[in-house]
Amino acid sequence: MLDLLKAVVLGIIQGLTEFLPISSSAHLRIFPELFGWGDPGAAFTAVIQIGTELAVLIYFRKDIWRIGSTWLRSLVRPEYRGHLDSRMGWFIIIGSLPIVVLGVIFKDTIEDDFRNLWIIGTTLIVLGLILGIADRVSSDDRKIKDLTLRHAIFMGAAQACALIPGVSRSGATISMGRFLGYEREAATRYAFLLAIPAVIGAGLFELREIPHGENAYGWGPTIVATAVSFLVGYAAIAWLLRYVTTHSYTPFVIYRIALGGATLILLSTGVLTP
Template sequence: MDFLKAIFLGILQGLTEFLPISSSAHLRIFPELFGWGDPGAAFTAVIQIGTELAVLIYFWKDIWRIGSAWLRSLWQPQLRGTLDARMGWFIIVGSLPIVLLGIVLKDVIETHFRNLWVVGTTLIVLGIVLGIADRVSSSSKEIRHLTLRDGVLMGLAQACALIPGVSRSGATISMGRFLGYERAAATRYAFLLAIPAVIGAGLFELKEIGANDNTYGWGPTITATVVSFVVGYAAIAWLLRYVSTRSYLPFVIYRVVLGTGVLVLLTAGYRLTA
């Protein structure tokens, strides 16, 4: 039975990781609705490695170009002003807030932040923020206009995703849109910025898999990770095509409806582990 649950959760992770609707919120809410209980922060973090592997493969040319340019710029000063070398620094510096806060707030993340009242509320609030950001953005900046200040601000926004319901991509994209970046640029940077944080968090939590009776063991966790990789790869391609011509409004509506539904169920006394 755990393997069937793992397949479902892997599909859910793959479908929701790159959409600005919070994969961690979905992995918290839907298992509760089905009576499976909370799969835990460790399981959630580890299976996200699958979707980040999809990012590595989908963007491998960009990642190789950025990584090699950054490395060469360390001893070739003439390369330090290039976009790829600067992008390497932006991703490194932009990843620091979520890494540092993730370590400092580890216990809170695994307990209080997973409260469904918090999850439902953040789904609604950050959904509205995304809608406002998308509407007021000037869309005047492309990825080549990225600066260190903007990279850090988007990194700080990404750190908010330590709370399930915020959405790593949603928070980063919202900040990018507020800063005037076009949708495709904000989305692409959000994907690249998430790589160090997600893979790092997943590796950090590996030791917790199967550590107690309330967590999934290695078999279901690996299964969910593989499934999330396959589904996530398809989701990346679809989202990048979608945002090139359309707004984030459907995701905003979905977040508000889902968050409201969770809060209504909790208020009505539906048996969820709050």
């Protein structure tokens, strides 16, 4: 019963933080440690993210169907190859390659060394500052239709930095998008779409690891956490897309710095262990 309660709490944390540029993986590492639950593990973290990505698939179902169907037509019909949706399909595929390749190469390091709380606290602060600077200096004159292959690769490379917990997949991609001059809604929307192959792929890849590990919860709690993260995540997507049309990312920057600073203080005082 306790594991199911933990699963619900972690599912809520995942759903609330996956799409906000504050790093869901950092929260799933920090808060269980604060609660005395220990590290739920990289596999559990990766698998329950499937729930939030299912929320993306449903929320953006029309966009995804349009992009996917146009991309497939373009493979055999040249007249579709210059279409924005066809190009977007290639942008998502090519932009996903950096995180896939690096994720496979550095799998052991990501699952062990990078989950150190000293690293997570530091990356929360550093990437928070980067997000704040990017949001402030952006020319804010490019829309999603202005996306190019070169920019898609840059944002894909930025997304790969999120293999380090604390970076934030959406935060890294949005930061690069803002540096490249994309408006907030465009950068955020592309960040959501770009994450789909990487997150679902990582979750499926880690499924076999669920029954193992020091703090493994097993299939029942993992399924519960995934379902909860889906429900909460769906609401978070709608809220964030509305929010960024009229607001800056400053509150998220402040939150990242505060959480990162608090984590480092708690580590230095022995309240948390790395």
